[in-house]
Amino acid sequence: xxxxxxxxxxxxxxxxxxxxxxxxxxxxxxxxxxxxxxxxxxxxxxxxxxxxxxxxxxxxxxxxxxxxxxxxxxxxxxxxxxxxxxxxxxxxxxxxxxxxxxxxxxxxxxxxxxxxxxxxxxxxxxxxxxxxxxxxxxxxxxxxxxxxxxxxxxxxxxxxxxxxxxxxxxxxxxxxxxxxxxxxxxxxxxxxxxxxxxxxxxxxxxxxxxxxxxxxxxxxxxxxxxxxxxxxxxxxxxxxxxxxxxxxxxxxxxxxxxxxxxxxxxxxxxxxxxxxxxxxxxxxx
Amino acid sequence: xxxxxxxxxxxxxxxxxxxxxxxxxxxxxxxxxxxxxxxxxxxxxxxxxxxxxxxxxxxxxxxxxxxxxxxxxxxxxxxxxxxxxxxxxxxxxxxxxxxxxxxxxxxxxxxxxxxxxxxxxxxxxxxxxxxxxxxxxxxxxxxxxxxxxxxxxxxxxxxxxxxxxxxxxxxxxxxxxxxxxxxxxxxxxxxxxxxxxxxxxxxxxxxxxxxxxxxxxxxxxxxxxxxxxxxxxxxxxxxxxxxxxxxxxxxxxxxxxxxxxxxxxxxxxxxxxxxxxxxxxxxxx
Numbered sequence: 001x002x003x004x005x006x007x008x009x010x011x012x013x014x015x016x017x018x019x020x021x022x023x024x025x026x027x028x029x030x031x032x033x034x035x036x037x038x039x040x041x042x043x044x045x046x047x048x049x050x051x052x053x054x055x056x057x058x059x060x061x062x063x064x065x066x067x068x069x070x071x072x073x074x075x076x077x078x079x080x081x082x083x084x085x086x087x088x089x090x091x092x093x094x095x096x097x098x099x100x101x102x103x104x105x106x107x108x109x110x111x112x113x114x115x116x117x118x119x120x121x122x123x124x125x126x127x128x129x130x131x132x133x134x135x136x137x138x139x140x141x142x143x144x145x146x147x148x149x150x151x152x153x154x155x156x157x158x159x160x161x162x163x164x165x166x167x168x169x170x171x172x173x174x175x176x177x178x179x180x181x182x183x184x185x186x187x188x189x190x191x192x193x194x195x196x197x198x199x200x201x202x203x204x205x206x207x208x209x210x211x212x213x214x215x216x217x218x219x220x221x222x223x224x225x226x227x228x229x230x231x232x233x234x235x236x237x238x239x240x241x242x243x244x245x246x247x248x249x250x251x252x253x254x255x256x257x258x259x260x261x262x263x264x265x266x267x268x269x270x271x272x273x274x275x276x277x278x279x280x281x282x283x284x285x
Numbered sequence: 286x287x288x289x290x291x292x293x294x295x296x297x298x299x300x301x302x303x304x305x306x307x308x309x310x311x312x313x314x315x316x317x318x319x320x321x322x323x324x325x326x327x328x329x330x331x332x333x334x335x336x337x338x339x340x341x342x343x344x345x346x347x348x349x350x351x352x353x354x355x356x357x358x359x360x361x362x363x364x365x366x367x368x369x370x371x372x373x374x375x376x377x378x379x380x381x382x383x384x385x386x387x388x389x390x391x392x393x394x395x396x397x398x399x400x401x402x403x404x405x406x407x408x409x410x411x412x413x414x415x416x417x418x419x420x421x422x423x424x425x426x427x428x429x430x431x432x433x434x435x436x437x438x439x440x441x442x443x444x445x446x447x448x449x450x451x452x453x454x455x456x457x458x459x460x461x462x463x464x465x466x467x468x469x470x471x472x473x474x475x476x477x478x479x480x481x482x483x484x485x486x487x488x489x490x491x492x493x494x495x496x497x498x499x500x501x502x503x504x505x506x507x508x509x510x511x512x513x514x515x516x517x518x519x520x521x522x523x524x525x526x527x528x529x530x531x532x533x534x535x536x537x538x539x540x541x542x543x544x545x546x547x548x549x550x551x552x553x554x555x556x557x558x559x560x561x562x563x564x565x566x567x568x569x570x
Contacts (some may be wrong), residue, residue, distance in 0.1 A: 021488055041556035066539070067512035067560050071381050071401045088399050089358045092510065096356050097398060112472045114373050114383060116399055118511055122405030127537035130502055131469050184416050207549045217415055226354035226379065229514040231541060231560050233534060248545075249518060251554055254351070256556055260533075261465060268534055271541055273558055275352050275516050279482070 006196030007033075007163065008205065011044055012051045022087045026052055030103075032078025036158035039075035042225045043208030044160075045113050046070055049099045050204045052083045057095035062119040065202040066094065069229040070115040081112065094120040122200060122235050128205060135242050135262035141167045141189045150176060150248060164209045165193045166243075171180050175259075177274035180218035185246035186210055190261075191239075198236040198263065207259040207272035208243045212253060214279055221279030223255065230272035240265030292318075292448065293480030293490065296329055297336045299368060309374045311337055315388075317363025321443035324360035327510045328493030330398050331355055334384045335370045335489045338402035342380035347404040349485040351379065354514040355400040361388060366397065379405040406554035407485060407520050420527050420547035426452045426474045434459060448479045448493045451528075467504035473494055475546075476524075483521040483548065492544040492557035495530045499540060499564055506564030508540065515544075515557035516534075524549030536565050 011034055014026040034044045049064040057063070081103045088096045101113040138144060144167035147156065154176075172186035190206050191198075206229050210224040242262045249256045253262070255278045261270040296319055299311040319329045335350040342348070366388050371380045388397040423429060429452035432441065439461070457471035475491050476483075483491070492515050517532040527547045534541045540563045546555040 023369055053539075067356070067515055069356070069401060069512060071352065071354065071373075071403050073376075073381055088356075089396055094559075096358055096399065114381065114401055116354060116512075117403060118356050125537045125539050129537070130467070130535040131532060132536050134533045182415070198393075224511065227354060227355055227401075227514065228517075229512065229558065231512075233536060233541075247416060249417045249556060250415040251417050251518060251553070252410045252414070254410050254516075254518065256518075268536070271534060273514065273556075 005194060006194050008196050008202060010074060010199070014052055014055060024056055024085050024086070026083040026102045028081045028083055030076055030078055030081050030189055031209060033159045034035045034163055035078060035245060036160045037222060038077060040078065041160045041208060042072060042228060043205040044075055044265060044277050045199050046208065046228060047204040048083065049101060049113060049115045050098055050117060050201050052085050053097045053119055054201065056085050057090070057119040060090050060095055061121055062095040063230050064119060064122045065117055065204065066120045066122070067118045067229065067231050068204060069227070070113050070191070071112055071227050072225045073111045075224070076101070076112040078101065082109070084115060087129055093124065094118050101263045122232065132268045133260055135266040136187045136244055138169045138187055138189060138223070143171045144169055144189055163194070165191045167210055175215040175218065181216055183216045184213050184250060186213055186216070187242065187243065190241045190243050197238045198241055200235060202269040203236060203261055203285050205255060206241055206243060206261050207270055208274070210243060213245050213247050213257055214250070219279045219281060222261040223276045225277060226275045226277065228258055228272060228274035230270060234263070234267055234269045236263035237265045237267070239268070250278065291477060291479050291480050293477055293487060297333045297486070299340060306380070309341055309370050311368040311370070313329055313366045313368055315361055315363055315366050318444045319448055320363060322507060323362060325362065326445045326493060327357060327513060328490040330361055330386060331493065331513060331515060332486050332489040334386060334398060334400045335402060335486050337370050337384055338382045338404055339486065341382055342371050342374060342375070342404040345375050346379055347380040349520070350402055350489065351405045351407070351516050352403045352514065352516050353400060353489060354358035354506045354512070355363045355398050356396055356512050357510045358396045360396040360509070361386070361396055362386065367394070367489065378409065379403050400538060407517065417553045418545055421472045421529055421550040423454045423474060423527060424473055426525060428455055429570060430458045436440055447478070450476045451494055455510055459531060460500040460503065466501055468501045469498050470529065471498055471501070472527065472529045475526040475528050482523040483526055485517045485520060488517050488521060488555040489515055491526055491546050492555055496526060497561070498530050498532050498542055499535070504564045504566055508561045508564060511560045511562065513557060515555060517555050519552055519554045521548035521554040522550045522552070526554070535563065
């Protein structure tokens with residue numbers, strides 16, 4: 001039998017190093033193929049954190065990340081990383097673990113991400129919908145725009161853009177043509193290009209895969225995440241996902257940016273919010 | 286000179302127990318005067334966590350909580366608590382600490398809250414507003430409704446309701462009269478009854494001070510927080526605050542609930558989001 005592994009699953013693979021009571025250490029290999037600029041994409045790190053958490057709490061019946069809160073301390077780079085998971089509490093319906101991702105530095109380990117993860121079984125939370133945001137209606141993926149449609153001469157910010165198949169809606173690409181409408185929002189289709197289907201872990205990647213909404217203001221440049229919290233709300237159906245990013249508050253050098261993800265049946269499957277540093281702007285008149 | 290301390294400041298007071306490199310332990314006395322039911326209010330615990338973090342990182346110039354992510358593990362009760370703070374990283378603009386709040390149990394310490402806190406100086410983040418939600422217009426506080434206006438016979442859920450002066454807008458109190466409009470939202474004025482003015486730490490209390498929006502669906506009962514992340518966006522001006530709570534997604538036994546807080550000048554000062562367990566409902570036809 002031939003085992004097919006997606007590039008996403010390879011990128012979040014973990015090897016257990018040791019296992020003391022309540023504390024497990026894994027090694028991971030961060031691939032620079034998931035980088036934008038010189039930093040590994042924050043969504044991939046979030047998925048790696050969620051994978052480590054679920055691995056530990058799955059045997060207690062808590063296989064899905066319900067809430068993942070990550071603080072990003074320094075930019076992760078391609079290469080070896082250590083993921084340390086501490087079990088904080090194992091309850092009846094949920095477990096909570098603390099996760100630290102670090103990389104060897106010149107003299108000491110460099111903390112990259114610290115996270116708290118509460119896990120459970122999403123199937124046990126299935127039920128009535130009292131309210132949920134409606135899935136935006138987008139033209140079909142083939143009428144939306146991918147990285148490959150960029151105007152000639154635009155430099156690719158990193159190989160990460162080949163790891164994800166993101167198709168921005170026509171009303172979300174004006175910035176790429178120099179039309180800065182200040183909408184502070186974007187919608188897109190998302191899938192993995194190699195056919196890897198969505199699951200609760202991969203949704204953690206999806207919430208940080210679109211270009212930053214600061215681009216709609218004409219603010220170019222890096223938008224490093226300080227904190228990102230994601231709630232996985234349901235097990236996604238196979239197929240394309242729809243993602244909406246929007247900021248409610250972009251003030252004074254800090255930007256809050258929310259993501260909502262719906263599956264191919266139109267069901268809300270993830271909500272996330274991040275606080276990020278806004279790009280440095282050239283002095284404005 | 287006479288030192289006046291507000292009841293909020295007394296409730297979040299900390300005493301340093303010991304101070305090892307990178308790790309400080311504090312004791313705190315959780316007052317059951319801040320309880321709803323038998324549990325100490327989650328907002329007070331968040332403020333206590335923020336206070337511990339700021340105490341440690343203030344000397345590095347990072348006196349304000351910018352992002353606080355807390356996972357609530359078990360209900361805190363009136364009595365002694367230990368708050369342990371680990372310094373994860375001290376950077377140029379921000380510091381990040383991990384905080385654990387626990388209480389002595391029958392045989393072992395019971396973890397109550399685990400949190401990650403990134404601190405900085407909000408004044409350094411002052412600047413242009415590109416977008417921010419507008420402060421809702423409410424009738425003046427004297428035309429809004431406090432706990433004391435409840436219909437006769439309604440039992441007070443706990444002494445916490447006397448610690449905060451919350452005045453719900455007329456369009457946010459239908460549920461108290463049996464009119465369940467399913468709005469999933471509430472707006473209110475907030476202040477401390479003893480005149481204690483708002484600051485970045487007290488805003489962490491404010492985001493979890495209103496009744497849960499599940500009441501607008503006629504769903505009574507406890508709504509325990511699993512996770513709550515708050516972003517403090519500005520130092521608030523003195524005076525009344527305006528708070529808006531709303532859910533975007535209340536599905537299958539889990540509820541996301543957002544809070545936004547504006548100061549008396551109409552400036553957005555805090556955003557928060559929590560994931561909570563919905564009240565258990567009687568079987569529905």
